[in-house]
Amino acid sequence: MTEISKLSATVCWAETQQGPAVRMIDQTRLPGELVLKDCRTVEEVCEAIKVLRVRGHTADAANTEELRQALTTARDELAATRPTAVNLFWALDRMMEVADQATDLDVVQFRKKLLDAQAIVADDLERCRRIGENGAQLIADGANILTHCNAGALATAGYGTALGVIRAAHEQGKDIHVWVDETRPLLQGARLTAWELHQEGIACTVISDSVGAALMGQGRVDCIVVGADRIAANGDTANKIGTYMLSVLADYHDVPFYVAAPFSTVDFDLPSGEEIPIEQRSPREVSLLAGRLEVPICPEGVDIYNPAFDVTPHQLITAIITERGIAEPPFSGSLRRL
Secondary structure, three states: OOOHHHOOOOEEEEEEOOEEEEEEEOHHHOOOOOOEEEEOOHHHHHHHHHOOOOOOOOOOOOOHHHHHHHHHHHHHHHHOOOOOOHHHHHHHHHHHHHHHOOOOOOHHHHHHHHHHOOHHHHHHHHHHHHHHHHHHOOOOOOOEEEEOOOOEHHHOOOOEOHHHHHHHHHHOOOOOEEEEEOOOOOOHHHHHHHHHHHHHOOOEEEEOOOOHHHHHHOOOOOEEEEOOOEEEOOOOEEEEOOHHHHHHHHHHHOOOEEEEOOHHHEEOOOOOHHHOOOOEOOOHHHHEHHHOOOOEOOOOOOOOOOEOEEEEOHHHOOEEEEOOEEEOOOHHHHHHHO
16 A cells, blocks of 8 residues: 555645546545545535545636636635635635736636645645644653544645644654544544554554543543644634543543644634534434445434534643644633734
8 A cells, every 4th residue: 555655745736638637535445445536627626525535626718807707616616515624715715815916817827826826735734744843842752642533644735733743753753652533423533544643653543432531541641632623713623523522531531632733723703612613414424334325323214413523612722733833721812922
């Protein structure tokens, strides 16, 4: 199997014989096989985001205004795929800013300007590396770290946020071990995070989502490191469903609870986590094991509630690790200073 560290990027722009495409690792096929998927339309990219294959359309236009209108439509369609993830909006808005500044260019120059904006990928990778470096100082040699869902290379441009902290600690020579929550219902921890850690040679053990409390009670968890899809101005954070539960357990057992995320995840327009929109996903993700038709695990017709995220109150967070530095309570002040 190809190691993720040897891949050029988890998502990239590719020139193919069939035309330009957004090339991505199809994460629904992991860990069984490593498959690269090319998306050539907005619809294909939207589908990939919605079904979590990934976490460009080459618009045919006669003039710059038509191209910009196509970009605006694409921006709205892509933004609707994951309402909780503010970083998606940040990247889309950066692309639109480039478009706004290129109105005096012809179509060919306009397209080139947009492709130049792929620097967002390199920028994201550098941000993640700085998050890792900042967060690694919080990880002791010999630490047992618990993480939830997948906040690694597969969720970013190639290094990760929560897993970026773990990677950086490992690269510094620290002897660490990672407890990997399976992360129901789609098992992103068991399928993706464990795969990444195994590729990097980082010691890890997959556990069911119900095991964390027992491990903390036994003193076998030294800290918890998770990512975030959106952070409110007061430090409340939205992350994969099940994160809030871990923060409550960590508080009870006096285990440090760290959130690692790029600063673009902070949404100062939202005063608290109560205003963060929570994506609701298909009941089939719960009723079928990892969404597979052949493995039903619930009685047919039973009611199912499947929120993709929950909100962790800022009072339960020890620190928020960003590329600009580490924010500590009270977060309403420390985040502003960063």
